[in-house]
Amino acid sequence: MSNSGQNLTMDRFKILSEVGVGGMGKVFQAVEHNSNKVLALKVMHNHLKNDPTNRMRFEREAKVAIDLHHKNIVEVTAFGFTENNEPFIVMEFLEGVSLQDVLKQKLRLNLPQFFEAFDGVCDGLSHAHESNVVHRDIKPSNIMLVDGDFKQSKIVDFGIAKVCKQTGEVCPETASAIKSMVKPNDALTGDQSSTSIEETIKILMSQEGSSVLQDLTQPGEIFGSPLYLSPEQCIGEEADCRSEVYTLGCVMFESLTGSPCLKGSNAMETLLLRVQNDAPSINEIYEGLEFPIELERVVAKALRRNPDERYQSVQELGTALREARELLYDRSI
Numbered sequence: 380m381s382n383s384g385q386n387l388t389m390d391r392f393k394i395l396s397e398v399g400v401g402g403m404g405k406v407f408q409a410v411e412h413n414s415n416k417v418l419a420l421k422v423m424h425n426h427l428k429n430d431p432t433n434r435m436r437f438e439r440e441a442k443v444a445i446d447l448h449h450k451n452i453v454e455v456t457a458f459g460f461t462e463n464n465e466p467f468i469v470m471e472f473l474e475g476v477s478l479q480d481v482l483k484q485k486l487r488l489n490l491p492q493f494f495e496a497f498d499g500v501c502d503g504l505s506h507a508h509e510s511n512v513v514h515r516d517i518k519p520s521n522i523m524l525v526d527g528d529f530k531q532s533k534i535v536d537f538g539i540a541k542v543c544k545q546t547g548e549v550c551p552e553t554a555s556a557i558k559s560m561v562k563p564n565d566a567l568t569g570d571q572s573s574t575s576i577e578e579t580i581k582i583l584m585s586q587e588g589s590s591v592l593q594d595l596t597q598p599g600e601i602f603g604s605p606l607y608l609s610p611e612q613c614i615g616e617e618a619d620c621r622s623e624v625y626t627l628g629c630v631m632f633e634s635l636t637g638s639p640c641l642k643g644s645n646a647m648e649t650l651l652l653r654v655q656n657d658a659p660s661i662n663e664i665y666e667g668l669e670f671p672i673e674l675e676r677v678v679a680k681a682l683r684r685n686p687d688e689r690y691q692s693v694q695e696l697g698t699a700l701r702e703a704r705e706l707l708y709d710r711s712i
Contacts, residue, residue, distance in 0.1 A: 391412055391413070395408040445458075455471075474525060478524060481524065482637065487634065490671075497634075498697060503533070515622075522534060609622040613651075613654050628681030632664075
């Protein structure tokens with residue numbers, strides 16, 4: 380199938396059913412008439428199609444992902460336009476559930492599932508990074524588990540543009556507010572600010588109606604979930620591969636414990652917690668099960684506030700996870 384959107388139209392497909400709805404569009408299961416192949420079509424919401432920023436993000440998802448070919452990344456093959464000029468993306472149809480669906484059911488991944496799933500996520504992200512692509516929006520809803528035992532994983536949604544409020548970065552107003560409440564290099568050194576989190580939240584909440592709060596609360600604004608942003612992203616710095624190591628650490632933490640890492644009562648508090656506090660150990664959170672020390676150390680290193688103290692690439696993180704699994708396996712023999 381051609382990867383150009385110039386001549387690709389919806390009449391090449393038969394829609395079978397709607398399978399999902401997201402902030403940017405709806406996803407349908409469809410069959411291509413010529414090949415009889417079952418595919419997924421992601422169609423942009425009609426009310427967003429005339430917004431240049433949203434349209435750029437949507438088309439970028441197709442253009443970036445088309446060039447990424449890896450077993451742990453959803454295969455995107457083409458993009459086109461409906462008769463109403465709504466952009467749509469053609470991709471492989473995945474049968475499975477998202478990691479978010481699993482966590483919503485109060486489930487956790489057991490250790491074999493965890494190691495297999497995140498081995499795949501690390502491999503897929505490493506491939507993207509080698510292709511000079513930083514995902515910037517890794518979170519449970521963008522990780523699909525596509526087999527019955529939750530072990531095989533695929534990364535979805537590469538629709539991140541370098542536009543404020545459309546990326547895994549905090550908008551300038553929010554970043555400035557956070558920076559004003561913490562000491563320079565607070566996120567990197569681990570020093571505590573003289574201003575407590577409680578005082579900071581009180582000050583920010585007193586600015587009701589300001590752009591600071593609106594940027595976090597207005598529906599439809601997408602800037603990356605605070606639950607999965609690195610400390611450096613929380614103060615407005617650009618995401619790099621080490622930022623995605625931290626993000627993966629957050630997702631691993633939640634997958635093992637069932638609880639998000641450093642979650643505040645609202646988005647702003649979560650951002651401040653992320654900047655001012657070290658992540659707790661996975662063994663501090665989950666009662667009733669002691670995680671192996673080898674795994675605890677890997678997750679802890681991924682979640683270091685200082686980017687220089689983390690694994691310096693997702694590939695390094697993947698290697699550390701495999702080594703931890705091998706040590707556990709050897710110990711159990």
